[in-house]
Amino acid sequence: MSRESLSTTARWALTSLALSMLMPSLDTSIANAGLPVLAAAFEATFQQVQWIVLAYLLAITTLIVSVGRLGDGFGRRRLLLIGIGIFTSASLACALAPGLAWLIGARAVQGVGAAIMFALTVALVSDAVPKTRAGSAMGLLATMSATGTTLGPSLGGLLMAHVGWQSIFLLNVPLGLLNAWLVYRYLPADRTARTRVAFDYLGSGVLVLTLAAYALAMTLEGFTLALLLVSLCGVGVFVIVEMRAKAPLIRLSLFADLRLSGSLLLTLLVTTVMMTTLVVGPFYLSRGLGLSSAMVGVALSAGPLLSALSGVPAGRLVDRFGARRVVPGALLGLIGGCGLLALLPMSFGLPAYLLPVAVVAISYALFQAANNTGLMAGVAQDQRGVVSALLGLARNLGLITGAAAMGAVFAVATGGPTQAPADVIASGLHITFGVATALMIMALIISRTQINSGNCLPAMRPSDIDIDVD
Known part of the structure; x- marks a missing residue:
């Protein structure tokens, strides 16, 4: 397949999208390394400063679909500029925080901006680059996501040690200003005129409460069952609301398409398994293999680093061979890597x-590039924002579920990893990744069903968007 070269404008447009992916990804993990420093600075407990991280993640998880849908009607480029502005301003507010409550609140607002950036970046790829380079562009965005997550803890620790905790948030101010200028200067203008959009406020509110209940069930102790019941009831209420809405937040008929529902389910399963390496890995490396804290950090960074380095080559493979061929290959790689971790x-x-972690990390990069490219290629122009947001939601829910569910499997298998001896830790690792292997086999079966269906996403009906022009 011939590869169309990018114009200078397209290169800078893609740079703006890469930066829009890097910034919120970096802030997903940059504060983690500094939690002890922040606890000392604000004289707070670990449980209190943990909300500096949770407030950011919860805001992203609960709002990403709503802002993606809003972008489809309001204008994705326009809304992305607003999101960058919110993210940058909130970053400055974080750095100026006089107390912990202020910082947590500012981080929640920062998460609103991050949700907009995550939701719209993938959707804007088709506006920035030719269709023949979409795979490479998706690979670059996957690289930026992995780079931000990988770089966050080490960069945050370095800045806090030599500059101060405020610097991890001030870093976003010049980056945000540069990013906003690049988006304004090089991304194509929105095709829609400035309009007042009929937005599904009731559906958005129900979805936010439902996702918040689920996310809190995965992160709070003592309220898990009650919150899971609330989230389950919320799903039922959301379906009823969307069926009756004039301009629904999510058109439920979309999920009848196996390409969409399959891709979202694959994303959730794969990210659930990827989170397993971050949950189980530290205990196995430290208590199982007896590595020092420094060596544990180095070993844990190997997987995300390989994912970052593999993103662009993975995208080129997708451009050459097509997403339908690459997705099953990536899932086979994940099965092989998880299987080795379960047996060695x-x-x-x-x-x-x-070695198995390297196989898993590279396969994950390949899966991201292929799955995202294959799905977005079949999405109508007026659906790209909400579908891109649904991908981001599936990823976040997978991360949260992986941390809770796979962590629970490991905890049960070891009887408590903080006190278990080395051989029990190793046995727990084998059992946990045995479950992960089963999940990836399930994903491969779903992938084959998805490919065999061969249908495309339905076009959005005019009645699904209600726009009032002043």
Whole structure:
């Protein structure tokens, strides 16, 4: 397949999208390394400063679909500029926070801006680059996401040690200003005129409360069952509301398409498994293999680093061979990597851990590029924002579910990893990644069903968008 070269404008437009993905990804993890410093600075407990991270993640998870849908009617480029402005301003507010409550609130507002950036960046790829380069562009965005997540803890620790905790938030101010200028200067103008959009406020409110209940059920102790019941009831209420809405937040008929529902389910399953390496890995490396804290950090960074480096090459493979061929191959790689982690004995040492993790990380980068490209290629122009947001939602829910569910599997298998001996930790790792392997086999079956369906996303009906022009 011939590869169309990018114009200078397209290159800068893609740079703006890459920066729009990097900034919120970086802030997903940059504060984690500094929680002890922030606890000391605000004289707070660990449980209190943990909300500096949770407030950001919860805002993204609960709002990403709503802002994606809003972008489809309001204008994606216009809304992205607003999101960058919110994110940058909130970052400055974080740096100026006089107390912990202020900082947590500012982080929640920062999460609103991040939700907009995450939701619209993938949707804007088709406006920025030719269709023949969409795979490479998606690969670049996957690289930026992985780079931000990988770089966050080390960069945050370095800045806090030598500059101060405020610097991890002030870093976003010049980056945000540069990003806003690049988006304004190089991204094509929205095709829609400035309009007043009939937005599904009731559906958005129900979805936000439902997702918040689920996310809190996965992160708070003592209220899990009650919050899960609330989230389950919320799903039922949301379906009823959307069926009756004049301009629904999510057109439920979309989920009848196996390409969309399959891609979202695959994203959730794969990110659930990817989170397993971050939940189980630290305990296995430290208590199982007896590595020092510094070596544990180095070993844990290997997977995200390989994902970052593999993003662009993965995108080129997608451009060459097509998403339908690459997705099953990526899932087979994930099955192989998880299977090795479930079988290799602890006596083989660190290489027996790093090699399978490398296979998993590279396969994950390949999956992201192929799955996102294949899905977005079949999406109508007026649906790109909401579908892109649904992908982001599936990813976030997978991360939260992986941390809770796979962490619970590991905890049960070890009887409590903080006190378990090395051989029990190793057994727990094998059992947990045995479950992960089963999930990836399930994903491969779903992928084959999805490919065999061969249908495309339905076009949005005119009645699904109600826009009043002043």
